[in-house]
Amino acid sequence: MARTRAGLGWLKGPEPWTRRMLAGDLVVAGVLALVGLGVEELDNGSGLRMLASAAVVVALTLLRRRLPASTLVTGAALGAFLPGTILVTMLLGWSAGRRIIGVGRAAAAFTLAFFASVGLGVLHEWSQMRPLLVVIFTTLMFLATTVIPGLASRYWSQRRTLLSALQERNAQLLRERAMVAGQARLRERQRIAQDMHDSLGHQLALISVHTGALEVDPHLTDRQLEAVGVLRQASVAAMHELREVVGILRDGIEAPVPVEEAAQPAARGVAGIGGVVEAARGAGTDVRLTVTGEPRPLAAACDHAAYRIVQEGLTNAYKHAPGAPIAVELRYEDDSLVVEIANGPAAGPGAGEVVSGGQGLTGLRERARLVGGMVHAGAVEGGGFRVAGVLPYGAEPAGVEEVADDFGQRAQGLRAVPPMDWSVVDRELAVPERTRTGGFALGCGIAFAAVVLLVIVGGAGVALLVGSMDDSMIDRAEFDAVQVGAPEKTVRDRLPSGGSFLVAGAERKGPDRPEGSDCTALLARDQPSGLGKDLVFRFCFTDGKLVDKQAYEVDQ
Structure with a gap:
């Protein structure tokens, strides 16, 4: 069990690989394997080759996350011998385009895969003596099925990375803006606190000193002494409140009350309202x-x-x-x-000018x-x-609310922060117009190149089909002109090579073949009018001579 977990951990590579992703990869691998079996059937592949093709498709699909470059080269190389793996190269190209780190490494991997595909394709089809056609067709297929998905995947991955970087940068700007605003507020509050302490504190201290002196003046009446006491208590309470406000402005918390003043703290709630009313009554x-x-x-x-x-x-x-x-x-x-x-x-009229802010x-x-x-x-x-x-x-x-930014992120406490100028942030994060135009042009260029390549590949396929038809079709007169017993070399020189997928497996159909013979099947140029049937001419050779020829119809 531990080895299985370790193997799965190595297989998934550096990125997270959930059960859902594993199930998706297995489904994709199964679909590609089934399609590959159909391709192998069209190419007249044996049962062993079909099994190998399906196993290779599943293995490459599962290993592409861990080994993107290796699976790309391997898939391109095996495509020459296993036609059933041709479709998996699209998935490998897409995966390699976004997972290979570095432009140089990606270019090297795709170049090596290209040469492996073309070189092994030419080697495999060398007996057909058409290397130039194989090179052109393999190149176009590689560009269409591997390079274009790789470029599209890399462009999409880079765009997603850019958006993630912009989101992170935006969040950083929000944090920095809040920090700068908080520091500015703190400096301003400290300045205000210092001004209040220096000005109001000095004036209240003078009031307290003078009223204290008046309380012991023997020339004042009892009524005057009572009024002076009220003034002194008011000045002391004002000093307490000033100390509290200065502490809040400086540190954001209430200043502690000294021990010697704790006996007569100034109440700051509903419980202190009675004291305020009593002080007002004492003032008359x-x-x-x-x-x-x-x-x-x-x-x-x-x-x-x-x-x-x-x-x-x-x-x-x-x-x-x-x-x-x-x-x-x-x-x-x-x-x-x-x-x-x-x-x-x-x-009655007031005592003088009323000072009010x-x-x-x-x-x-x-x-x-x-x-x-x-x-x-x-x-x-x-x-x-x-x-x-x-x-x-x-x-x-x-006063604390959440405000969403342009990327859907959240920032708290912005009510206490000055309103953010999003135009400034947009200018800082804006992508230059020529860069956006260049990205759009790149995307259009990739799409246009894909369309052009597909047209070229389609044209090449049509040309190859026409050439294959010429190499696998003869007239009825040519069939009748060939006599049984003629030397094999003479007959083969008169007939096309027959090496085409159009007649693959046709020699095994129809009447029984002579034992030990080597047969070649060709299509008739004049096919029967009925749909679903092909007229086949078969020539069988033994010991260097034509020993049998047959004309029969097979199902398409």
């Missing part, structure tokens, strides 16, 4: 928090988005409606959490969209303003 704002429904856990991204919506809604109310009462409501519904912040009209609500909408939710903001009756967000439970961050 009338804020009411209402929670309805059964609280349910949220995904981390949704939890953080809810906190940010409340924070941004309160900030907008501080800026645009100072002194107005604010209502914050959390509603746990069946499929989502609704966060609503509503304020009434401003109680105009991106707060836009950022909230994008944040909610990324987790599968939505945010709505707008004015309400009575001059107030309302911000409402709907966030699903257990939603995963959006």
Whole structure:
């Protein structure tokens, strides 16, 4: 069993050979062997030669994957002696054209096969004394049945290899483009993080220092000290948030909280909304928090988005409606959490110019969209303003989608990557027009050459058929003129040679032949009018004399 597996492993060669492929090769070998048996029958082959022809066809078909050059040369050489293997050379030429590595080796293999086919063909047919006709016919048959399939197979294999290389190159370009875009984003985020740390960090540190100093100022009233405490707590919370944002911008993850600051971490979810509301109340704002429904856990991204919506809604109310009462409501519904912040009209004019970047609500909408939710903001009756967000439970961050490229390949995460300019990729992978034209011209040239060769082979076959008919046909008068008892040499000089496939086996048909005689069969030029019958003239010789001549009809 182990030897059988090793033999099959060697037989299949370097490429995978599945059971389906093995079954296909066996079917092809069987069909070619059956057709070869028919060719052998037409050539009057013996039973042993038919068996050998079938065995050679099966062996060459199975070995062509492992030994493409050797099977090509062997099949071309044996074709001169075994006509039943003539069709397998088409399969061998196709296989050798795509499996022989290197143009030089392929040309050498096909050249050696050509000389083997022509040389052995001439040697086998030397007795017919027509070497030139054999050379021409064998050459044309070799070109039509071996060279043309080999060229077509090599062209097809190279085209498939080119497409595979283009696909691999395209995938590499996608990976490199994503890597370059990721590195560019990382550098930009690091630059932004550095700018935020240097500017905002410095300003918040100053606020914290000054408010800390004011907390111990004995000249301030209790109300003022309470307000200063609120400011200090807000500056410390802002420092925590700034550190977190800088860490995310730099590394893509939240920055760790130092041990000394872990006692008062800034909550970043629904649990921290109460703290935000209490801080707003401490600053003198009338804020009411209402929670309805059964609280349910949220995904981390949704939890953080809810906190940010409340924070941004309160900030907008501080800026645009100072002194107005604010209502914050959390509603746990069946499929989502609704966060609503509503304020009434401003109680009086603002303290001064309102500084706003105009991106707060836009950022909230994008944040909610990324987790599968939505945010709505707008004015309400009575001059107030309302911000409402709907966030699903257990939603995963959006933004990763699969995009198919021109070759059907997939690339993930392209939403976060700048849109790819496929025109640039097409220009980089485009094949020059003259190359495409040259490939088309090559394919047309191969097809045209195949048609021309087939026409030439057909013409040569017709010419050979006409010549064979001349060598195997006589008139009735010539048959009657030959007398029994005449010397064999005299009779053969008057008659054609009869060496043609048209009369192959005809001498064994008809009346019994004289014992020990050597017979030659020829066709009559004037055949009977009935279809399916041939009139045959047979001459039998013994001891150098014509001992018998017969005229009889045989089935075609």
